[in-house]
Amino acid sequence: MSDGDGFEPTIVVFACHWCTYQAINLAGTSRMKYPPNVRVIRVMCSGRVDPQFVIEAFKNGADGVLVAGCHPGDCHYVNGNMKTMRRTVMLEKLLQDMGIEKERFRREWISAAEAKKWVEVVTEMVEQVRKLGPLKLAEREVVMNE
Amino acid sequence: MSKPKVALYWCASCGGCEEATVDLTERLFDLVEAVDIVFWPIAMDFKREDLEKMEDGSIDIAIINGGIRFEEHEEMVKLLRRKSKIVIAYGSCAHLGGIPGLANAYPREEILKFAYEEAPTVINQDRVRPMKKTTVDGMEFELPDFLEYLKPLDEVIDVDYYIPGCPPTPDLTWEAVSKLLSGEIPPKGHVFGSDKSLCHECPLNETKPDEIKLEELKRPHQVVLDRSKCYLTQGVLCMGPVTRGGCEALCIKGGMPCTGCFGPLEGVYNQGAKALSFLASVIDIEDEEKYREMLEKLGFDPIGWFFRYSLAKGMIYRKKGDGE
Numbered sequence: 001m002s003d004g005d006g007f008e009p010t011i012v013v014f015a016c017h018w019c020t021y022q023a024i025n026l027a028g029t030s031r032m033k034y035p036p037n038v039r040v041i042r043v044m045c046s047g048r049v050d051p052q053f054v055i056e057a058f059k060n061g062a063d064g065v066l067v068a069g070c071h072p073g074d075c076h077y078v079n080g081n082m083k084t085m086r087r088t089v090m091l092e093k094l095l096q097d098m099g100i101e102k103e104r105f106r107r108e109w110i111s112a113a114e115a116k117k118w119v120e121v122v123t124e125m126v127e128q129v130r131k132l133g134p135l136k137l138a139e140r141e142v143v144m145n146e
Numbered sequence: 147m148s149k150p151k152v153a154l155y156w157c158a159s160c161g162g163c164e165e166a167t168v169d170l171t172e173r174l175f176d177l178v179e180a181v182d183i184v185f186w187p188i189a190m191d192f193k194r195e196d197l198e199k200m201e202d203g204s205i206d207i208a209i210i211n212g213g214i215r216f217e218e219h220e221e222m223v224k225l226l227r228r229k230s231k232i233v234i235a236y237g238s239c240a241h242l243g244g245i246p247g248l249a250n251a252y253p254r255e256e257i258l259k260f261a262y263e264e265a266p267t268v269i270n271q272d273r274v275r276p277m278k279k280t281t282v283d284g285m286e287f288e289l290p291d292f293l294e295y296l297k298p299l300d301e302v303i304d305v306d307y308y309i310p311g312c313p314p315t316p317d318l319t320w321e322a323v324s325k326l327l328s329g330e331i332p333p334k335g336h337v338f339g340s341d342k343s344l345c346h347e348c349p350l351n352e353t354k355p356d357e358i359k360l361e362e363l364k365r366p367h368q369v370v371l372d373r374s375k376c377y378l379t380q381g382v383l384c385m386g387p388v389t390r391g392g393c394e395a396l397c398i399k400g401g402m403p404c405t406g407c408f409g410p411l412e413g414v415y416n417q418g419a420k421a422l423s424f425l426a427s428v429i430d431i432e433d434e435e436k437y438r439e440m441l442e443k444l445g446f447d448p449i450g451w452f453f454r455y456s457l458a459k460g461m462i463y464r465k466k467g468d469g470e
């Protein structure tokens with residue numbers, strides 16, 4: 001808890017099984033330290049991350065969302081990550097237009113060997129989001145019996 | 147046997163949905179024959195007291211269009227819910243928030259400030275704003291409050307069925323109402339229209355290849371569309387693949403791509419996000435810089451492109467009392 005108010009952000013990470021997820025494992029087995037604020041969700045390819053997932057994550061309490069996959073050219077499903085690239089660029093703008101600060105959403109390419117990059121990215125993101133404070137969303141009274 | 151009782155009401159609406167009902171033309175007379183219209187303020191002289199006097203559950207079908215933006219809308223739809231056996235959300239505004247739901251991109255204060263102070267056509271030096279209560283010459287007047295956000299109908303009351311569209315087509319309206327009146331009751335929550343995407347009923351679907359790869363996107367005003375070829379393959383956004391069918395491809399036949407008014411398909415809870423996802427997948431640009439540049443040049447507006455009718459439903463908000 002670096003800040004006086006003690007706010008600890010929750011960052012939801014969608015990590016590709018073949019690269020970032022392995023990098024996270026490597027960071028663990030190499031005893032590297034990174035902030036415990038992340039909740040990692042493993043997907044088989046970053047291209048599996050439906051933009052609806054990101055929106056749901058924010059709705060359900062995430063203060064930040066990170067989508068991470070294989071570097072361009074390295075996707076195990078040929079071009080899944082190119083879809084990720086095009087979707088996340090669009091999502092970036094959408095989320096900002098919906099009033100969510102830029103720093104709260106990020107996309108990164110992190111290979112299986114890049115444990116260090118994983119640590120740097122999440123450390124930086126947690127710091128940035130911590131500074132922003134909790135995600136402020138409009139609250140609506142909803143009488144739904146879904 | 148007494149005729150079934152039907153009520154019609156509008157909330158934050160443009161009037162187009164009321165127009166759509168009148169567009170039933172001769173069938174409107176059949177409808178009037180078949181049912182007892184017990185409440186329809188826009189067409190007949192009914193007051194709120196008339197509704198209040200009715201017994202709870204005595205109306206068979208209430209058809210409500212428009213989103214919920216004023217306190218008055220909230221009160222009226224709650225009252226209608228109490229009085230009716232079946233409530234139908236009619237049109238995109240009641241279903242998903244619709245066009246007036248686009249205002250949810252701005253907080254209430256910003257909207258009021260613009261409308262009463264900053265709009266170029268406004269002269270209002272004293273910054274007068276509508277007040278809930280005012281006294282003029284000793285008489286007290288009360289206005290319903292402008293709510294924080296616009297809500298689709300089912301976020302205020304329990305809704306039984308949905309008739310989508312901006313506005314719904316007369317054919318679909320007729321089909322839905324006659325089904326309900328004949329006792330063919332679909333499961334609760336049913337959305338009338340097709341359960342397949344618009345593409346399935348689009349006359350241009352045959353020209354659409356299995357895989358679409360767009361090297362460039364264009365806005366509809368930047369191209370003269372070839373009306374014999376799938377518009378999406380011509381590089382403009384057509385919401386057909388992610389929109390419920392049932393309108394018989396009206397816009398397509400009129401020379402315009404679909405903008406999505408029939409709302410999401412079954413199983414999709416965020417039409418806009420789904421549309422974003424699908425459009426991003428069919429673009430064939432792998433260079434991120436080039437891609438960003440193209441979007442920038444087009445004046446990329448995800449809310450306007452993907453959420454034109456569904457922002458109120460698809461907006462990111464928290465349910466009251468849901469954690470922090």
Ligand code: SF4
Pocket residue numbers: 158159160161162163164211212236237238239240244245246311312313314
């Ligand atoms: S759904 Fe369309 S036609 Fe109906 S009230 Fe809303 S804006 Fe008007």
Ligand code: SF4
Pocket residue numbers: 344345348349350351352354375376377378379384385386387398403404
């Ligand atoms: S994308 Fe649009 S134009 Fe093409 S088939 Fe579907 S609805 Fe028709």
Ligand code: SF4
Pocket residue numbers: 311312344389390393394395396397398403404405406407408409
């Ligand atoms: S083509 Fe699309 S926008 Fe036009 S009426 Fe049909 S669903 Fe609505």
Ligand code: FES
Pocket residue numbers: 016017018019044045046047069070074075076077080081
């Ligand atoms: S397999 Fe890693 S991004 Fe596709």
